[in-house]
Amino acid sequence: MDEIFKPSRRTFLRGSAAIAAGTVAGQAAAQGTPDPKITELQDWASYTGVGVDETPYGLPIRFESDVIRRNVEWLTASPISSINFTPxxxxxxxxxxxxxxxxxxxxxxxxxxxxxxxxxxxxxxxxxxxxxxxxxxxxxxxxxxxxxxxxxxxxxxxxxxxxxxxxxxxxxxxxxxxxxxxxxxxxxxxxxxxxxxxxxxxxxxxxxxxxxxxxxxxxxxxxxxxxxxxxxxxxxxxxxxxxxxxxxxxxxxxxxxxxxxxxxxxxxxxxxxxxxxxxxxxxxxxxxxxKWTWVMDAKSVITSPSPQMPITHGQGPLVISGLAWSGHGQITRVDVSKDGGITWETARLGKQGDTKALTRFYLDTDWDGSPMLLQSRAIDETGYVQPTKDQLREKRGENAVYHNNCIQTWFVNEEGVAENVEVS
Amino acid sequence: MDEIFKPSRRTFLRGSAAIAAGTVAGQAAAQGTPDPKITELQDWASYTGVGVDETPYGLPIRFESDVIRRNVEWLTASPISSINFTPxxxxxxxxxxxxxxxxxxxxxxxxxxxxxxxxxxxxxxxxxxxxxxxxxxxxxxxxxxxxxxxxxxxxxxxxxxxxxxxxxxxxxxxxxxxxxxxxxxxxxxxxxxxxxxxxxxxxxxxxxxxxxxxxxxxxxxxxxxxxxxxxxxxxxxxxxxxxxxxxxxxxxxxxxxxxxxxxxxxxxxxxxxxxxxxxxxxxxxxxxxxKWTWVMDAKSVITSPSPQMPITHGQGPLVISGLAWSGHGQITRVDVSKDGGITWETARLGKQGDTKALTRFYLDTDWDGSPMLLQSRAIDETGYVQPTKDQLREKRGENAVYHNNCIQTWFVNEEGVAENVEVS
The missing domain is CATH 3.90.420.10 (Oxidoreductase, molybdopterin-binding domain)
Incomplete structure (x- = not known):
């Protein structure tokens, strides 16, 4: 077997040409010592696991126990007439x-x-x-x-x-x-x-x-x-x-x-x-x-990084990922801003979206550790562009509850911690 | 509220023009008496149900408890080195x-x-x-x-x-x-x-x-x-x-x-x-x-009716449904035969399939109560046509275990009960 190296920032940089967005320098980076998770025999390779008759209908593994629907206590007067939220x-x-x-x-x-x-x-x-x-x-x-x-x-x-x-x-x-x-x-x-x-x-x-x-x-x-x-x-x-x-x-x-x-x-x-x-x-x-506000206008949100999904690996390659959708048809483009809407980059669509269905988008980027004001902006097949919150308020005031399809902003600090904020 | 009729064969026939495959005459057909499930207040409209905080991660309703993975006892020497089957x-x-x-x-x-x-x-x-x-x-x-x-x-x-x-x-x-x-x-x-x-x-x-x-x-x-x-x-x-x-x-x-x-x-x-x-x-x-039989060739199967999914509603409109797939790319056509491969009808694809992904097909038809020998035959973008079992045996004999992509036959009797059979 070849000598095993941990990935180092330098070797990743050398290999980066093939990767559009840059280089990976993960938590294992720049360490010279062998990783026992690779060099030692692990428990799970030493025993037989769970058999095929033990999970007639399966559930997520226990490590994913936080990936669940949640409600918001102060929103929930009665759980039988309320809402919970997709993770x-x-x-x-x-x-x-x-x-x-x-x-x-x-x-x-x-x-x-x-x-x-x-x-x-x-x-x-x-x-x-x-x-x-x-x-x-x-x-x-x-x-x-x-x-x-x-x-x-x-x-x-x-x-x-x-x-x-x-x-x-x-x-x-x-x-x-x-x-x-x-x-x-x-x-x-x-x-x-x-x-x-x-x-x-x-x-x-x-x-x-x-x-x-x-x-x-x-x-x-x-x-x-x-x-x-x-x-x-x-x-x-x-x-x-x-x-x-x-x-x-x-x-x-x-x-x-x-x-x-x-x-x-x-x-x-x-x-x-x-x-x-x-x-x-x-x-x-x-x-x-x-009257009759039936259609859900084009909208998007960055799902990672986000307040529940901080950046934990420091500077370097970062996948910014999110969802876009429109009740009027297909999503044709999503832009991402790191500076609160001053400049925009066009995101990569995971695949061409179905009509009136979620479209996944990615921005494969490099993070230099500076604070960011992350935003995404969806555009649908009618040419409609997702508005800012100020643009929506100008038309509809602040009494509204429904149909808020504004551009969302996450502030990401130097530690990678994200927070829900507004920019004007 | 209008007077309520049960659907009768005659009224369904009159309305059938809009439905490609024919008419529905369900189990409620041709009865003249009111249906208490419609005319009486039901329990479930009289109480409040389960709240949004009771199912952070949900499972199927108890009525679907038979829609589970199953293994086959005589195939399973040890469940930790074995297989179970998707329903x-x-x-x-x-x-x-x-x-x-x-x-x-x-x-x-x-x-x-x-x-x-x-x-x-x-x-x-x-x-x-x-x-x-x-x-x-x-x-x-x-x-x-x-x-x-x-x-x-x-x-x-x-x-x-x-x-x-x-x-x-x-x-x-x-x-x-x-x-x-x-x-x-x-x-x-x-x-x-x-x-x-x-x-x-x-x-x-x-x-x-x-x-x-x-x-x-x-x-x-x-x-x-x-x-x-x-x-x-x-x-x-x-x-x-x-x-x-x-x-x-x-x-x-x-x-x-x-x-x-x-x-x-x-x-x-x-x-x-x-x-x-x-x-x-x-x-x-x-x-x-x-050597190296990696690719899964084009294949299909009718999932309903099938031995676990008999026809229970008698003659009349019947949706024949199944799955087709090819490791070489997209499924372009699926044919269905009711007479063991003598005559074929082209099925409707649920939607254009992704490449190397399952494609759903339907044949919306009318069943006259005669026995059927149901088969489906997939064709992929390379022009490859799913073979009969005899054609496969001719090439590969009967020692094989793997890569059996033959045309499957279900015999459906006058009662709608289906059985796994072979035709030559």
Missing amino acids: IHALDGTITPQGCAFERHHSGAIELSKDDYRLMINGLVDRPLVFTYADLERLPRENHVYFCECAANTGMEWAGAQLNGAQFTHGMIHNMEYTGVPLRTLLREAGLDAAGDLADKWVYVEGADASSNGRSIPMEKALDDVLVAFKANGEALRMEHGYPVRLVVPGWEGNMWVKWLRRVQVTDMAVGSREETSKYTDVYENGIAR | IHALDGTITPQGCAFERHHSGAIELSKDDYRLMINGLVDRPLVFTYADLERLPRENHVYFCECAANTGMEWAGAQLNGAQFTHGMIHNMEYTGVPLRTLLREAGLDAAGDLADKWVYVEGADASSNGRSIPMEKALDDVLVAFKANGEALRMEHGYPVRLVVPGWEGNMWVKWLRRVQVTDMAVGSREETSKYTDVYENGIAR
């Missing part, structure tokens, strides 16, 4: 595992079996219908990866930098591969085509839970890409994500993605339900509310 | 959740922390290097969805139809979104470029577990798309999938995707390790073995 700071790639994908309940997650499940299509249709779960499985289905973002994501940040972590400022989002039947298929089964001018029509959708969480959706969207979904990331929806059936409303606020979907009523006007009047509307400074 | 019959879409993705261990799954993790690059390189986990996180990373298939998948079927379920005949496969550093980046860090003619070179890769499971990989592949991966479906690899780091060798047999990766040695010849000589070689009838 986006600790994830990479684009898919969110169901096990740690954020959940929002209006009256708690209910346990509803496939046998007990019914979906009614009624209202202005020729043939009101009731579908069982087995009925849904007999209709042509589709697969799509979509993000689901709560309208209140980043909502605590309107008045100033409050929550110190990407999980809490931006974690009301997840991104999964859904399998389901297009809603238009069910509406047409019920004879919608004969129901008159569709341009004036709406659907009112509600869930089987006590809150029912009813929302109105214009017919144009209902007939476009809305899915009646029964799988996420290949397997059945989890109880907390609406088992056995939820609505998927691509690009639109998460509140409309009704869980435990029980009814779709065709109407000739919006219902004006509680969840679209007293809640989920955006109030301007003058008390007037914006 | 592909019960999944849809393309992503496999880590929790139910098949695992194969040669000496059991080991528990190795990020702090204890080291990766050595040695052999014919200018600068042997040791990387810590933190070092790997500082290098430019990529995201790709790839399938991982055990060479022995379907291996019990060479001599005849044996295992009665898609989970057991084809479940040694999973498909995940990996995040990792290209192996070529690490090799170039170690100064590979100066090491002479790369065309003659190999890498020998091994794991930190007791088996070490060493395999030789030609340099051309090592420099192409091989990843040193640390995330799958966004989160850390599970212990049983190689936490914290595994090799991803796209399109090639799963045995080469070394888990708990500890060493990559550059050599000028293949090592001829146990796992590439006495195991994982294909023996012809005459005793001669095929």
Whole structure:
């Protein structure tokens, strides 16, 4: 076996040509002594491990026990009508595992079996219908990866930098591969085509839970890409994500993605339900509310480094990583700034994003140990550019809670510790 | 509220124009009586459910407790050197959740922390290097969805139809979104470029577990798309999938995707390790073995209906669903036969497949209640057509275990019960 060297800063520098962003000089750098983790026989190479029959359904290894959904105590009046947050700071790639994908309940997650499940299509249709779960499985289905973002994501940040972590400022989002039947298929089964001018029509959708969480959706969207979904990331929806059936409303606020979907009523006007009047509307400074703010505009956040993910390895090569998304379609570009928005570098996209799905971006860079004001700025296929917080406030004031898609700033100090701040 | 009808065969037929494949006439069909699941207030709409703080990391709902990895008792001499199977019959879409993705261990799954993790690059390189986990996180990373298939998948079927379920005949496969550093980046860090003619070179890769499971990989592949991966479906690899780091060798047999990766040695010849000589070689009838059967050729299987997924709803609309994949690139077409390969219909692809990743296909059809001999046949971007079992046997005899990518046949009887059979 060859003599073993620890990587030193000098050797990494020599080899750096092939690496776009620079060189690695990790924690093992510049030490001359042998590393017993390499030179000695390790315990785990000396015994047999866990067998294949011991984990019929697996969970994360115990070392990852902090990669979990979390709520914010002062935000949570009652856990059954509240939210928790995806640990986006600790994830990479684009898919969110169901096990740690954020959940929002209006009256708690209910346990509803496939046998007990019914979906009614009624209202202005020729043939009101009731579908069982087995009925849904007999209709042509589709697969799509979509993000689901709560309208209140980043909502605590309107008045100033409050929550110190990407999980809490931006974690009301997840991104999964859904399998389901297009809603238009069910509406047409019920004879919608004969129901008159569709341009004036709406659907009112509600869930089987006590809150029912009813929302109105214009017919144009209902007939476009809305899915009646029964799988996420290949397997059945989890109880907390609406088992056995939820609505998927691509690009639109998460509140409309009704869980435990029980009814779709065709109407000739919006219902004006509680969840679209007293809640989920955006109030301007003058008390007037914006109506129908359904689409989630382009947005992004740097997930690492971030307050929960400090730089621990000192100067040198650094991967800045984050997520971008737009309810209007694909993300076409993400820029990253290290100086609070004065200068920008174009980030590398992990892969071309699906439409209305999370896109991972990276900036492979070198950190000289200077403080940074890290920002990311997403641009979508419509040309829309993610705004600053000041730009948003100028339009909407500071009364708002929902639809805060502003550029986020993390201050990173010389020690690599990151903090949620604002820049003007 | 409108009067509520159960869907009847007649009303579904009238509404069928909008549905490509026909009409739904589910278990609730043609009954005239009200359904109390719709007309009565249900329990789950009367109480509050589970709160957001009760599932920091979620598991499937109890109703899905049979959607788990399973092994086959007579195949499993010792669970620490054996295999279990993904419940592909019960999944849809393309992503496999880590929790139910098949695992194969040669000496059991080991528990190795990020702090204890080291990766050595040695052999014919200018600068042997040791990387810590933190070092790997500082290098430019990529995201790709790839399938991982055990060479022995379907291996019990060479001599005849044996295992009665898609989970057991084809479940040694999973498909995940990996995040990792290209192996070529690490090799170039170690100064590979100066090491002479790369065309003659190999890498020998091994794991930190007791088996070490060493395999030789030609340099051309090592420099192409091989990843040193640390995330799958966004989160850390599970212990049983190689936490914290595994090799991803796209399109090639799963045995080469070394888990708990500890060493990559550059050599000028293949090592001829146990796992590439006495195991994982294909023996012809005459005793001669095929050498280096790395790539997984195009293959497909119908996951529903299948022995574990009978048709329970009788005649009428039926979604035939399955998976197709090729180690040579994209799947371009999948055909489905109901008569044992005499006539074929082209299936609908769930979405255009990623390269070297699972592709979901559907045939939206009507079942008249006649017995069927269901088959699927995958075609990949090279034009390769998945062969019949007889065609494979003609070339390779019946001594083989590995690389059985033959067309699978399910016999479906008048009751909708499916069975693993062969046709000639």
